[in-house]
């Protein structure tokens with residue numbers, strides 16, 4: 001049977017996206033807790049994003065991975081579209097990052113390992129995310145991360161022009177170079193963004209953060225410095241992801257096998273237990 005708004009009890013607001021608000025919600029008959037996103041059709045028409053939302057619904061409803069936020073279903077009434085999204089118990093990752101300033105290496109390594117697994121899953125389906133950044137990552141009840149917001153994801157390869165309204169920090173060189181947007185780019189753009197994400201987890205700010213003009217220039221030249229407090233293994237992985245030539249970026253399987261990841265993820269039992277006891 002088609003779900004309607006009456007099937008849900010609406011709770012506290014969870015966040016506000018570009019288009020629409022998200023509420024904690026409980027499905028009455030089953031008690032199932034979810035995040036209900038409300039999009040106003042009028043806003044989508046104005047923003048000329050109906051096609052993008054349709055594509056995102058189609059992409060996300062077919063994805064099943066522990067580190068990719070689930071879209072369980074959707075329904076609509078005259079004025080609004082409702083998305084039944086997975087509720088992530090610990091909310092938005094970027095809030096945790098801003099509060100902590102920067103993450104300890106073992107935590108950053110676990111997050112990067114989970115991101116690599118999620119990206120491997122998406123790339124196998126020829127989906128590139130194209131908008132990897134802390135703001136698009138949520139944290140589940142067991143501390144696992146969940147990529148959300150596939151608004152920019154499309155099937156690779158692709159040369160769609162896109163108007164960037166978000167931060168430039170995560171864009172790869174092939175998309176900031178003049179005319180770059182008209183070149184073909186593929187999943188390897190997510191490898192660059194994974195390197196930027198890893199840097200921001202460990203340092204607390206993005207590697208090319210500057211004025212917009214300078215950010216573009218520093219990205220195009222790959223000009224960044226890794227602070228000395230970052231371990232040599234972590235520095236090695238950052239350098240192997242933030243490579244100007246997309247074909248020379250470390251593939252995801254090698255990211256998962258990198259010494260920095262193995263050091264912190266295989267010992268997850270001992271290390272984390274040790275961490276908890278300290």
Ligand SMILES: O=C(Cc1cc(-c2ccc3c(-c4nc5ccccc5[nH]4)n[nH]c3c2)n[nH]1)Nc1cccc(F)c1
Nearest residue numbers: 014015022035056057060086087088089090091148149
């Ligand atoms: O817009 C999004 C992504 C998205 C997810 C969310 C979102 C925001 C917050 C949460 C939360 C959440 N849990 C919290 C716990 C504590 C504090 C805040 C929290 N937010 N769980 N799940 C969420 C999901 N907002 N926007 N997807 C989308 C859009 C159009 C079509 C489509 F198929 C998917």
